[in-house]
Amino acid sequence: MSIVRAQGLTVRYGESEALSSLDLEIESGVTGLLGPNGAGTSTLLKTLLGFLSPAHGRVEVLGRPAATTAAELRRSLGYFPERAVFLPELNAVESVALAGELGGLARQDALARAHEMLWFTGLGEARYRAVEEFSTGMRQRTKLAMALVHDPDLLLLDEPTSGLDPTGRRQMLELVREIGRRGISVLLSTHLLHDVEEVCERVVLLHRGRVVLGGRLSDLAQSSGWVYEIRVREEDPGRFRRELAGQGIETNEEHDGLLRVALQEPSTRLLFESAERASAEIRHLRRFERSLEERFLTAVGETEVGSR
Numbered sequence: 001m002s003i004v005r006a007q008g009l010t011v012r013y014g015e016s017e018a019l020s021s022l023d024l025e026i027e028s029g030v031t032g033l034l035g036p037n038g039a040g041t042s043t044l045l046k047t048l049l050g051f052l053s054p055a056h057g058r059v060e061v062l063g064r065p066a067a068t069t070a071a072e073l074r075r076s077l078g079y080f081p082e083r084a085v086f087l088p089e090l091n092a093v094e095s096v097a098l099a100g101e102l103g104g105l106a107r108q109d110a111l112a113r114a115h116e117m118l119w120f121t122g123l124g125e126a127r128y129r130a131v132e133e134f135s136t137g138m139r140q141r142t143k144l145a146m147a148l149v150h151d152p153d154l155l156l157l158d159e160p161t162s163g164l165d166p167t168g169r170r171q172m173l174e175l176v177r178e179i180g181r182r183g184i185s186v187l188l189s190t191h192l193l194h195d196v197e198e199v200c201e202r203v204v205l206l207h208r209g210r211v212v213l214g215g216r217l218s219d220l221a222q223s224s225g226w227v228y229e230i231r232v233r234e235e236d237p238g239r240f241r242r243e244l245a246g247q248g249i250e251t252n253e254e255h256d257g258l259l260r261v262a263l264q265e266p267s268t269r270l271l272f273e274s275a276e277r278a279s280a281e282i283r284h285l286r287r288f289e290r291s292l293e294e295r296f297l298t299a300v301g302e303t304e305v306g307s308r
Contacts, residue, residue, distance in 0.1 A: 103150030
């Protein structure tokens with residue numbers, strides 16, 4: 001089942017396009033939404049919530065058009081914003097209960113759920129303390145309880161591990177993992193690939209308001225290809241690289257003539273055939289798997305080149 005479907009989605013801030021003719025489909029489960037600063041990830045979340053209106057195109061969330069059913073749709077969505085969202089005079093249980101009422105729960109139901117969610121996020125013992133006294137990690141977990149209190153079908157998380165120490169980050173990611181196990185779909189927006197690798201089944205990479213890479217993490221990891229470190233001795237310097245370039249294969253020179261070549265298959269046949277045509281002798285060859293991070297950086301880099 002698709003939880004998000006966008007077609008030709010364009011969202012502008014004035015003359016600047018934050019999302020540009022975006023086509024996107026996200027299945028149920030836990031999905032990571034990655035992108036460098038300014039990629040459009042936060043804009044996409046706000047558009048899904050109906051806070052921003054598309055200039056062109058359309059987007060559906062849980063099978064409903066976000067632009068025309070936003071108020072109703074929000075009862076099915078949990079939102080964890082990047083910024084703080086607390087009223088300083090309220091304690092934790094009051095803050096979470098208020099979020100529950102805003103999500104459509106009756107007062108008594110909201111209070112009962114607030115207690116339940118604070119225990120779930122590890123704040124049961126601190127639920128009567130003022131949120132302004134909490135550490136950063138405790139505030140982040142309070143925000144998570146606020147996003148979950150009305151039992152949403154889809155949880156939108158915007159940088160949930162921001163500002164956390166390693167222990168707090170691990171606790172937050174374990175909570176996200178458990179939420180996914182409970183059958184709630186999650187869209188996790190973050191700059192941190194490692195967070196996505198920890199808890200997500202799928203990933204979408206945005207850059208300049210467009211999707212540049214996406215799919216199941218397991219499939220992307222398997223198809224990330226291989227990188228070869230190679231040094232050749234040649235009578236005509238540069239001919240080996242030209243032979244590879246003629247086949248659409250780019251090389252990067254590291255240092256002292258050491259080249260780095262990215263291929264989509266582990267075979268070295270193409271390298272030796274190119275060396276033979278270039279009358280070059282391969283003196284050093286080492287293969288290692290291309291990391292998922294490298295795959296993402298390459299996708300972003302190719303987009304940069306294509307936009308020039």
